[in-house]
Amino acid sequence: MDYLLSLLESVIGDPQLARLLFVAAIGLSAVLAVVTLGLLVTGLQNPVQRRLSVLKRSAHQGGHVAPSGLQLMLEQVGGRFGNPDEAAGSSTRTLLMHAGYRQPAAVQAYWAARLLLSLGMLGAVVVAFPFIKGISVVQAMLLVGVAVGFGWLAPAIYVDKRKQARMNSLRAAFPDALDLLVVCVESGLALPQSIDRVAEEMAVSHSELAEELALVNAEIRAGIPSTEALRHLADRTGLEDVNGLVSLLAQSIRFGTSIADTLRIYAEEFRDRRTQAAEEQAAKLGTKLIFPLIFCLWPSFFLIAIGPAIIGVLKAFGGL
Structure with a gap:
């Protein structure tokens, strides 16, 4: 003090x-x-507030899920930032959905986590000031700014990293799901049954994509049209490959063409795009290796190749 x-x-x-x-x-x-x-x-x-929270969450998730005290606190704090219904189509909601957070109060919990972490970092820095000797006012303000900025940006960075990891996982699992879907449709199964079977087969190897496909099948069973359920899948994943598949399947369902032929053609096109992407990454490899060669390998090579000659020259001139 x-x-x-x-x-x-x-x-x-x-x-x-x-x-x-x-x-x-x-x-x-x-x-x-x-x-x-x-x-x-x-x-x-308050039991009334807890009961209302349980009912609200169960209405969105299909079951009575008892929220924890931390979740309720984050939702109450984050609820001050805006109405959950107004944030349903916001960019933050889309970001959290792509990261795998589909809860109704995910946006409020996200903003509350950023706010509380910033305040916590501020409090930690203020408490640590007496133990820091010789710090000036400018340095103290700079330290406070860095701490608050870190607390504000850390949740955003974490969510963005989680989004990238989830999208990469879905992108890697999509070719296998597409091949299995082609086999199921060509064997005589309808599209909802094919999606359900693919979700069951991929539950162990690719659980995230299996969960998304299971949600699509649940929406179709609930009465939502197949095209709309597939568009919801594209919105939840954010992958361009899924958007292309959804567009082709929607056109196939609308005009009555064979879904098996559509899936087979798209699978071939997807394999071609995957091959082109691999060739592009291979072509970039030479350029990416320039910097490791310059900063890591070449200094060692010149040290081994020219080092003895330089030592001999120094010894020769040193003996004169």
Whole structure:
């Protein structure tokens, strides 16, 4: 406390005014902290609020899922950022959906996590100030800014990395699912039964894609048209390959053409695109190897090849 007070006095220049502002800030912070914790605890312990949360989640997820205290707290804090219904089509909702977070309160929990982590990092830095010797006001402000920025950006980076990993996993599993779908359709199964069978077969090797296909089959059984259910699949995954498949299947269903022929043609085109992508990556390999060669291999090579000659020259000139 004394260290923070000395920093404030050095900035303001008036010791009495600095102490008055310091006491006022501590009192306001204590009041706000008590009120916030009281509201959160009251909301978490209120059986009516918990029951409403359970009913709301069960309406979206098809079962009574009891939310944890942390989930309720994040949803209550994040709910201050906006209405969940208004954020249904937002870019944050799309980002979280591509990352695998499809819960109704995912957007609120995401923003609440960013806010609480930023405040937690700020509190940790303020507590650590007395243990840091010789730090100036500018350095302290810079450290606070870095800590708050890290707390604000860390959840976004984590969600983006999770999105990329999930999309790569779905992209790698899509060719196998497409081949199995072609076999099932050509054997006489309808499209919903084929999707269900492929989801069962891929539940162990590619669980994420199997879950998405199972959701498509559940929507079809619930009465949603096949084309709309497949478009929902494309929206949830965000893959261009799935968008192309959905467009072809929608046209095939609309005009009454053979789904097996459509799937076979798309499978051949997808194999060609996969081969072209592999050839493109192979062509880029030579360019990507330039930097490791320059900074890692060539210095070692020149050291081994020219090093003895340089040592001999230095010895020869040193003996003159």
